[in-house]
Amino acid sequence: MNDENNQPLIQMHGVNKFFGAFQALKNINLDVRRGERIVVCGPSGSGKSTMIRCINRLEEHNNGHIIIDGKELTDKVKDINAVRREVGMVFQSFNLFPHMTIVKNLMLAQQLVRKVSKVEARETAMLYLQRVKIPEQADKYPIQLSGGQQQRVAIARALCMKPEIMLFDEPTSALDPEMIHEVLEVMTDLARDGMTMICVTHEMGFARSVADRVIFMDAGEIIEEADPKTFFNAPKSERTKKFLSQILTH
C-alpha cells in the first residue's frame, strides 16, 4: 500500500510529440503525486494543452513513456480505456452533448462505460449536480444554461466517472468574467477534497491559492516549475519573468 502511494500517480518520462515537422512537446519529464495540484501556464502554442491531452491519449506521444497509476499508455485500446476511466477531463469549450438534457449528459458514460444501472447513474448524476450547485437545471438542455453553468456541468460529468485524476484544459478561457468565479470555486472545492489535478489556466489567483506546484511551459518545454510562492515572487528564467510581467500587469 505504501509502495503504491509513494509511486507518482502520473509519470511522464522523456515525452516528445510532433505534429508533422513541428515539435509540440520536447523531452517532457513530469511526476505528479496522488493528491497533488498542478497549474500549467505559458504562452499560447507552448504545448500546455498538448501535454495534458497526451495524459488521456487524446493526442498520441511519439516517444517517451507516460505511466498513469502504474499503467503505461500504449497503442492498445485496452490500456487507453483503462487510463481514461481514471482520468477526467474538462475542456475550454465545455463539450456538453447538446442533444441531451443535463442529467442525461451525466448519465450516459456511467451507463455505457461503468455499466451502472439507470437508477444508480441518475442518483450519482444528481449528487454531483448538487456538488456543483445546479441540481435545478437537471432537465434542461445545455444551450439553456449560461457558460459558467455549462462548465460546472462538464466538471460534474467528469466526476460522475469517479476519476482519480482531473485534467482541466483552460476551463475558464471561454467564459465571461462574471462566470469565471463560479467555476474556479467548484475547482477549489475539488482541490480541497484531495483530487489530483492538472489545470492549464491563466488564472494566477487560482494558481496562488490552490496549486502545490506551478509549471511554466514555452515552445514545447517545461521551463520552470516551483511552488506558487517561489514561482511568482522569485522566478528564475527570463522567459518566465517576461510571461509573468505580461499577464500580471493588467
Added chain:
Amino acid sequence: MSFDFSLIAESLPLMLMGIGITFKLLVISGVLGFCLAVGLLLMRISGKWYLNFPAQVYIYVFRGTPILVQIFIIYYGLPQFEWIRDSVFWAVLREPTGCAILALTLNTGAYVSEILRGGVLGVGKGLLEAGSALGMSARQKFIYITTPIAARLALPAYSNDVISLLKSTALASTITIADMTGIARTIVADTYAPYEIFMSLAIIYMIFTFGLQKLFGVIERYLGRYSRREG
C-alpha cells in the same frame, strides 16, 4: 384558347387513381434507398480504403448519370442477359414497377449517403473528444453522439432529396407504369388537352410536396428540440 374545367373535373379522379402507385414508388424506394445510403455512409467513413473506394465509385456512377438513363438501362438493358432472366432477381426485374423501384433506390441511395456524410462531418470534434475522455468506445460515440446530431444536421438536405425523389417517380411513366404521370399522359393522348391535364397534374404534385414539407417540419422540430433556448 379556352380552359376546359369540366375536362379537369373528369380527369382528376382518374389521375388520383395513380396516387397509390406514386406513393408506393416513393415510400419503397425511399426506405430502401435510405438503408442503402446508411451502408454506403458506413463504408465511406470506415477509414478502410477497400470499403471507402467502392462506395465512392458507386456514388460517382449513380450521381454522374441521369436517372432516366438508369431506368432505361435496368428496364430495357438487363433483360438481354440470359443469366439475369434465370436468376432470382428476375421476379423483380420482369415487372416495370420492380425496375423503377430498383432504379430509384439505387439513385437516391447515392445522393442520401452524401447528405448523411455531410451531417456526420458537421458533428463537432470536441464532442467526440469529450466522449473519448469519458471512456466511450468508437461504436458508442457513433451511436449516442454522432448519429442523433448528424440526423438533425442532415435533415433539411434529406427532406430536399425525398421531395426530389417524389418527382423522379414520374419518370416511371416512361416504362409503362400507370402512376399519376402515366395516367395523365394516357388522358392527354386521348383528349389532346395537354395544358389542362398537365397543369392539374402539377398541382397534385405540389399538394403532395406540401404534405411532405409539413411532415419534415414536424420531424425537424422534434430532432432540433435541444437547440431552442426557451425551456
